[in-house]
Structures are given as structure tokens and as C-alpha cells.
Amino acid sequence: MSVPPEKIAELKQIIHGQLSQIGMQSRIRDVMSEVITEDYSNGQVSEQEIMQKLKERGLVDDLMSNLQFQNQGDGQSLRRPATHFLDQDDKVTNLPVKRANIDPSRRYLYFNIKNGKAFLEHIENSDPMPGQVSSYFTFHIHFRGQRFKSRPVPCACEPDVDEGFLLEVHKESSGEAGKMVDESGMLSICDKLHIALIKTDVTGETTLVSSHFLEWRPVLTAKTGRFQTSIELKGTGDESKMAAGVIDIQLELFPKPVKIIGQEVLTAQLSMERNRQSEKERLFLVYAKQWWKEYLQIRPANQERLVKIFAQVFVTCIFRL
Numbered sequence: 001m002s003v004p005p006e007k008i009a010e011l012k013q014i015i016h017g018q019l020s021q022i023g024m025q026s027r028i029r030d031v032m033s034e035v036i037t038e039d040y041s042n043g044q045v046s047e048q049e050i051m052q053k054l055k056e057r058g059l060v061d062d063l064m065s066n067l068q069f070q071n072q073g074d075g076q077s078l079r080r081p082a083t084h085f086l087d088q089d090d091k092v093t094n095l096p097v098k099r100a101n102i103d104p105s106r107r108y109l110y111f112n113i114k115n116g117k118a119f120l121e122h123i124e125n126s127d128p129m130p131g132q133v134s135s136y137f138t139f140h141i142h143f144r145g146q147r148f149k150s151r152p153v154p155c156a157c158e159p160d161v162d163e164g165f166l167l168e169v170h171k172e173s174s175g176e177a178g179k180m181v182d183e184s185g186m187l188s189i190c191d192k193l194h195i196a197l198i199k200t201d202v203t204g205e206t207t208l209v210s211s212h213f214l215e216w217r218p219v220l221t222a223k224t225g226r227f228q229t230s231i232e233l234k235g236t237g238d239e240s241k242m243a244a245g246v247i248d249i250q251l252e253l254f255p256k257p258v259k260i261i262g263q264e265v266l267t268a269q270l271s272m273e274r275n276r277q278s279e280k281e282r283l284f285l286v287y288a289k290q291w292w293k294e295y296l297q298i299r300p301a302n303q304e305r306l307v308k309i310f311a312q313v314f315v316t317c318i319f320r321l
């Protein structure tokens with residue numbers, strides 16, 4: 001009996017959700033470390049040996065016991081499907097609606113990370129051998145209270161990510177959160193899409209590689225409803241001015257908007273928001289100066305206190321030759 005392709009995709013998605021759990025990942029990592037440290041006569045680790053160890057530790061049985069499949073009779077899912085998935089066909093119109101838990105009456109932003117490049121720190125990293133434990137990347141996404149993370153991707157100069165996230169674009173006003181937001185409503189949403197790249201080494205220690213806030217609204221100006229671009233991810237700490245790598249991304253609205261926002265309208269909206277933020281900062285500075293002036297006038301002793309309410313940060317650039 002042949003299994004339909006959509007059932008295979010559903011099964012892979014459920015298994016991926018189970019394997020992405022932190023507890024399961026740590027158990028698999030422990031087994032892999034044990035396998036590769038043992039003395040094998042051929043000097044290599046086969047897939048059969050790894051599977052045997054996983055079965056002996058009970059990981060396979062635990063995974064199978066946690067799987068919940070879709071009921072064949074009434075079509076009701078016993079387990080809510082994940083809201084992020086791999087875009088194998090690179091077309092939102094071909095997305096499995098039931099598998100992605102899409103509500104046709106809501107507006108969604110589909111964010112797809114295609115691949116990475118120029119991660120020069122890992123230029124010497126090669127593809128891991130079967131059974132070899134290696135460091136990996138994980139992308140964490142946050143947008144308007146929604147949080148997702150990607151599957152682990154081995155660290156490389158050009159990591160093959162190819163994973164998509166379905167983000168809901170909802171209204172904030174009371175009583176209208178269940179309605180589909182229109183084009184003008186999306187234009188006024190100033191929340192940015194936060195991308196955090198985490199690296200996990202072979203010991204399980206995690207490191208923040210980059211944190212980036214993406215302005216997603218240029219997709220409103222795309223005539224096809226699809227916007228593609230490349231993002232340069234900056235490093236953190238002392239390397240905040242240096243590029244950690246580049247990722248190719250794609251943004252798409254689902255369903256496709258009826259009205260296309262002009263580029264000049266988007267530019268004016270972004271400029272207005274920047275001016276509004278600058279005005280808020282200016283008013284706060286005026287208020288703080290006035291408060292400090294009144295504080296000094298309360299009593300003469302206050303003027304002799306070595307206290308400053310403003311601080312200036314000097315940035316020193318060090319060039320290595």
C-alpha cells in the first residue's frame with residue numbers, strides 16, 4: 001500500500017517537531033558522543049550502529065509513543081500541526097493549508113530563509129560524517145508575540161537553511177483582533193521581525209551570533225506579493241560592526257493583497273515614524289534637562305554633588321594589521 005506524499009510530509013513534520021525538543025536533542029547528543037568515542041575496528045561509525053544505540057537507550061520507543069497521527073476517518077487532527085514548515089516548492093499557493101493550520105479569514109506573512117553565505121568564521125568547516133557530532137546554527141524568530149525556531153543546521157560557510165515560518169499579521173484593537181487586516185492596517189504596523197541566530201557547539205554551549213530587526217513592510221510594495229532580498233547579519237559585542245554572515249530571504253503575504261502600496265507611500269510612512277521617534281526623544285531630553293535644573297535649585301548643596309544624569313559613550317575602533 002503506497003502512502004500519499006502529503007501523508008509522508010505530515011509524518012516528517014511530526015517527527016521533526018519531536019526531534020526539535022530540547023530534551024530529545026540532549027539525549028541524542030549523548031548517544032552520539034558515546035558512539036564516536038568507542039573504539040571501532042574500521043575507524044568509522046555506521047548508521048546501523050547509531051540506530052542500534054538509539055534503540056538500546058529507548059529513544060526510538062519514546063519517539064514512536066509520542067507520535068500522534070491524523071485520524072483517517074473524520075480527518076480531525078489529534079495533534080495541532082506546527083505553524084512553521086519547509087517550503088519545498090517555493091510557492092505559497094501550494095502550501096498545505098491544513099498542515100500549516102491556516103485560517104482563510106486571517107492575514108499571514110510567510111517568512112522564508114533560503115540559505116546563508118559568507119559565514120567566514122566557518123569557512124574551513126566540512127560536512128560532518130555520519131555519526132559525527134558537530135556545531136550547528138538555529139534561527140529564532142519573533143514577530144508580534146509569536147516565537148518560532150528553525151531546525152538545527154550544521155555550521156558552514158554557506159549553511160543550507162531553506163526553512164519557512166508562517167506569521168500571523170493581526171490587529172491590536174479590542175474586538176477586531178479576529179478580522180483580516182487590510183493594506184492600510186499593515187502599513188501602520190511598525191513592529192519589526194526579530195531574527196536571532198544561535199550557535200550550539202559540540203558541548204551544548206550556546207552563543208548568540210547575531211541579532212537583527214527586519215523591516216518587513218517592503219513586501220507591501222511588491223506587485224507579485226513576494227519580496228526577496230539579502231540581509232547582512234552583524235555580530236555581537238566587540239564584533240557588532242562586523243558582518244557575521246549573509247542570508248537570502250523571501251517575504252510573501254497570504255492571501256495576496258488586492259491593493260499594492262506605492263513605494264513613495266511606504267517611504268513617507270517610514271520617514272514619519274522616524275520623525276515621530278526623534279520627537280519623542282527630543283521631548284524627553286527637554287523634560288530631563290528641566291527636571292535637573294529644578295533639582296539643582298532646590299538647595300545649594302545639590303549643585304556641589306558630582307552627579308550627572310547624562311552620559312556620553314566614546315567608541316574606540318581598533319584596527320588589526
